[in-house]
Amino acid sequence: MAWLRAMLALALVVTALLVELTAIPLFHLPGATPDILAVTVIALGFVGGPVRGAATGFLAGVLLDLAPPSAGVLGLSAVVFVVAGYVAGTLGAERDRGAFATVGITGLLAAATTLGIAVVGGLVGDPRISWDRVTGLMLTQLAYSLVVAAFVVPLVTVLWRRVDPPTSRYELSRQ
Amino acid sequence: MRDNRRTRTILGLLLLTSLTLVVLSLKGGGDGARTEASGFFGPVQNAASAIVRPVRDFLGSIGSLGSKDQQISDLQAQVDSLQGQLNTTDYERNRAKELNDLLRLSGAGQYKTVPAQVIAFGPAQGFAWTVTIDVGTRDGIKIDSNVVNGQGLVGRVVSVGPTTATVALLIDATSTVGARIASTLQVGFLNGTGDATSVDLQLLEPFAPVAVGDRLVSSGVTGGGGVYFRGIPLGTVTEVQGTPGQLTRIAKVKPFVDFTTLDLVGVIVEPPRTDPVDAVLPPKPSATPSGATGATGSAGSATPKPSAS
Numbered sequence: 207m208a209w210l211r212a213m214l215a216l217a218l219v220v221t222a223l224l225v226e227l228t229a230i231p232l233f234h235l236p237g238a239t240p241d242i243l244a245v246t247v248i249a250l251g252f253v254g255g256p257v258r259g260a261a262t263g264f265l266a267g268v269l270l271d272l273a274p275p276s277a278g279v280l281g282l283s284a285v286v287f288v289v290a291g292y293v294a295g296t297l298g299a300e301r302d303r304g305a306f307a308t309v310g311i312t313g314l315l316a317a318a319t320t321l322g323i324a325v326v327g328g329l330v331g332d333p334r335i336s337w338d339r340v341t342g343l344m345l346t347q348l349a350y351s352l353v354v355a356a357f358v359v360p361l362v363t364v365l366w367r368r369v370d371p372p373t374s375r376y377e378l379s380r381q
Numbered sequence: 382m383r384d385n386r387r388t389r390t391i392l393g394l395l396l397l398t399s400l401t402l403v404v405l406s407l408k409g410g411g412d413g414a415r416t417e418a419s420g421f422f423g424p425v426q427n428a429a430s431a432i433v434r435p436v437r438d439f440l441g442s443i444g445s446l447g448s449k450d451q452q453i454s455d456l457q458a459q460v461d462s463l464q465g466q467l468n469t470t471d472y473e474r475n476r477a478k479e480l481n482d483l484l485r486l487s488g489a490g491q492y493k494t495v496p497a498q499v500i501a502f503g504p505a506q507g508f509a510w511t512v513t514i515d516v517g518t519r520d521g522i523k524i525d526s527n528v529v530n531g532q533g534l535v536g537r538v539v540s541v542g543p544t545t546a547t548v549a550l551l552i553d554a555t556s557t558v559g560a561r562i563a564s565t566l567q568v569g570f571l572n573g574t575g576d577a578t579s580v581d582l583q584l585l586e587p588f589a590p591v592a593v594g595d596r597l598v599s600s601g602v603t604g605g606g607g608v609y610f611r612g613i614p615l616g617t618v619t620e621v622q623g624t625p626g627q628l629t630r631i632a633k634v635k636p637f638v639d640f641t642t643l644d645l646v647g648v649i650v651e652p653p654r655t656d657p658v659d660a661v662l663p664p665k666p667s668a669t670p671s672g673a674t675g676a677t678g679s680a681g682s683a684t685p686k687p688s689a690s
Binding site: 257270281284319323326333 | 387388391392395396398399400401402403405406407410411414415418419422423425426429430433434500501502503504505506507508509511512513539540542545546547548549553554555574575576641642
């Protein structure tokens with residue numbers, strides 16, 4: 207069933223990337239662009255654990271860095287998303303916390319990726335990083351991501367469980 | 382414990398791979414990979430954009446549903462569908478107006494342009510102001526092609542795929558455009574700051590006269606950030622910082638183009654045969670913006686003139 211889960215993660219990441227680049231900008235929201243891709247990576251990290259979370263983050267970051275209209279330093283988003291996916295993975299699935307805490311953590315993590323891009327970009331000398339914009343981007347990202355997470359995290363969790371129900375393997379082995 | 386070590390090893394490997402990508406990219410690699418990627422993502426983004434636009438127009442037209450009465454909901458549906466038609470008509474009208482503006486600009490400037498639709502925007506948290514347009518090498522687009530819309534300069538093409546191209550906007554922090562004040566012909570460079578509504582003008586001559594309201598066109602001088610044709614409208618000076626003679630004298634400029642609502646643009650594929658100077662600038666407002674100066678309308682319009690003459 208591992209390949210099915212990998213396919214699901216790939217499909218979710220590509221969909222989130224397309225929605226973030228083509229659909230969301232049409233609404234002309236102020237500040238940051240709601241980071242559906244980061245929220246999806248974090249949600250997959252929650253259900254998949256640290257290894258799958260980091261791997262999904264890597265995939266999502268590389269695709270975001272390669273897909274048009276990307277410009278500038280390649281791999282910047284990959285570094286940050288790997289960490290975001292890993293952290294989400296170590297925090298674990300929703301069962302242990304409750305829905306509100308999960309949405310809150312997702313929002314904070316998504317806002318932290320903006321800071322991460324600025325820090326890593328600043329360290330490697332990306333000329334585009336402007337610290338005047340970081341605070342505004344983080345605050346708007348936090349607000350948008352809370353809303354996005356409220357829908358995306360439950361959706362990802364349901365899809366993940368459907369592709370690989372926790373009990374199915376035992377049932378199959380008994381038959 | 383062993384599982385933990387394995388997890389950390391994988392995390393370390395993924396981070397190392399990402400950082401290797403960063404280093405390779407800083408050394409100048411990665412452009413080929415982006416062009417390859419645009420070969421795949423270009424058609425996908427085109428398709429996604431074609432799906433998304435009607436849906437947005439439709440969603441925008443739906444009012445609040447949820448009435449109990451069947452008749453009211455029927456009427457509501459009818460209103461919605463009519464409203465939807467009205468909205469799409471508005472959209473078509475806007476497109477027609479944008480195309481007209483583009484035609485006027487390219488006519489006045491004697492450019493030959495290829496019309497294009499913006500299909501994707503780079504996320505703001507990536508700090509780069511870039512967009513994807515739905516034309517590529519198959520339409521004769523090359524790297525460094527200038528991109529305009531009915532208002533003025535939008536940016537330049539930084540990478541091209543078969544059916545899409547990536548445009549770095551005038552407001553991107555890496556953008557530098559050779560600029561000239563239309564009335565005094567003073568030259569300088571217009572640098573993007575990452576701010577969507579303001580770019581910095583740096584004049585070459587420290588004593589050059591510059592005043593609020595001065596309008597800028599591209600000068601055709603190369604400033605390290607790509608080549609721009611002469612005479613493309615850029616923006617209006619909104620604020621002058623520093624005193625004459627100061628080495629780092631900077632004026633804030635508001636671009637003519639509204640970058641947050643970009644939709645239809647034109648890619649210049651053939652430059653003007655003669656320098657259009659300021660023929661392409663939009664007609665100057667007869668009185669200085671009365672909204673900004675308030676009651677002192679006559680005093681406001683008198684101020685910029687001495688510097689212009």
